[in-house]
Amino acid sequence: MIISIRTHTWLVFALLSLASLPLLAQEATLPPFSKMESLTDGWEPLEFPNIDQHSHYELTRENGAQVVKAQTSGGASGLITRLNIMPEDSPMLSWRWKVSNVFAKGDARKKSGDDYPARIYVAFEFEPEKAGFFERAKRKTVEVLFGEELPGNALNYIWANTLPEGEFIANPYTDKTMMIAVNSGSGNAGEWVTIERDIMADYRKAFGENPPPIRGIAIMSDSDNTGEQASAWYGDISLTKAKQD
Template sequence: MASKRRFFLFLLLLIVLVAAVRLLGLHDALDQERLRSGIDRWGAWGPLLYILIFAIAPVLFLPGLPITVAGGLAFGPLWGTVYASIGSTLGAGLAFLVARYFAREAVSEMLGERWKRIDAGVAERGWVFVAITRLIPLFPFNLLNYAFGLTRIPFAIYLFTSWLFMLPGTAAYVIFSSSLLDLIKGDLSPAFLIGLLLLVALSVIPFFYRRWKGSKDSLPKVIIWGAALLLPFLAIQKADAEERIDLLTNRQGESGLPEGWRPLTFQRISRHTDYQLLEEDGRPVIRAVSRRSASGLIHPLDLDPRRYETLSWCWKVDRIISKGDETEKKGDDYAARVYVTFRFDPDKATFWERTKFSVLKRIYGEYPPKAAINYIWANRLPKGEAIANAYTDRARMVAVESGAERIGEWVCQARSLYADYRWLFDEEPPRLSGIAVMTDTDDTGEEATAFYSDISLKAK
């Protein structure tokens, strides 16, 4: 009953929180990826600090559920589960050792007669009793840690069993909470649904356990125990596989552009490409029409390419640029390109780079990107080849499609940003600062129409 009450109380609080945020208009300020990007900047200290807090919490009788939820928000379904599991297990172990070696009398007095029931259960069933109480909360978690320290169960068996059978509940809450901010903003993600189903599945285990615990037939028990341990691993794998950022949605932002995107224009180029958000077969599509013009749309980001490694998109063009030539400035036009900008970090730059970029910042009002990868529908460059941009060596042009063979049909691409940056620049990539689409014909004076869809970043 305690687990059910906690589950339904958690859902009730979530509903109240979502309603309050939506009514107060605060949902636009909640950016899950910005939160995780900020934590990524801490490096290894972020997970270590989280694990330390979780390890201390049970000893101090602090509730573990908010910390578990924080793990899902901060680290995602996979690593959130890993860190929360390590932290909660360490906390359970510390409380056990305190009770056994340092405060036995005080803990015994605090627990009163309750610990004797636990002691009797351990004496009768050993590690199985630990497993049952971890999987099916019969006693408060923090008290249970101390109570087991008063029993005769070996520490190693207690710790391993606690870790293994706390894992299903930990995974359920982490997966469920890993997309809470998206839910509050109105986006229902697969991770949320998977976590919710897992929580519901775990909440009915006590019912089946009470029904079959006295049965001589061991098969139902094997099924329950096996399912309880296997489901979290399958759910973590599925939820983590679904962790991605859909950069293009049906929602419109300013000037009818897709939400999250803004115009990308260039000095001394007055004719701009026309971009419109359309819908084709139920999916959002950007249509770009260029008539002797050049401009793009960019979606600003601040992400680690080591984590959000895979960029995928689909595109379609009505022609290639007949005068286009990737090796010359006068031919630097493309019917379609998707390019990725990488942030300039003055703290990691050389003196010359800081000086040069400081001058550029005074001109443009902000630091320009340190580097860019242009994935192009090439005019002449063979598919799979890459060259430096005709205007700047800070940009590389990668021909992911080439020529007129597939004109008029949707072509889908997927690239590893981390691997491509290492290949093209021979160094570790800085943080992503934006994903852009661009159709331009200003150098050749031609015309072209392109369509872009299904633009997303997927976590590693």
């Protein structure tokens, strides 16, 4: 069986171990970039088997706050943190980020343009009872190769080039990952932008059902398809309970 390394459903989190962790119904705290002493404080490198050129991540200070700076130039890699959170409380995902530029050849609808100066993945638990035979077989092959249990569907919040802000589309490699443009174009390039998303509402809109547990969150700045260059800055990412009316 041939496995496409760029198929995001199977390999975006190929190095993410999904060991059993207590399910959390309360607010969850992601390791804050602002308090980290190194990039390994609760986060791990996300690298791909056939991509030798990696994006560069470092802790830096912006306006008195410590953030993560990413630089990508024709490569791809990210940082991941493992979670196991029940989404019944409709957790709100909040973060702030900044990019130097968008990619001229970036196009979320095409494999050749599937690059973003900044993106955040939310990966969910795989639900085998909803998967077909061939999907289960492909997953099993990847798990044998990499020794990891892989997550299922994913939401991918992106700083897009031309995809209109607010639009949902399937990733050009797989419909198991839905792309959501939370920023679009270069109008806000060079500025800090704050984003807040209702994960449960987004999952329902993307996949037409309630989400299973959240198993991981990752940041990634990548340019391996377009070969372009960009820098991005990521502030703290937080999960909190949805606001009550």
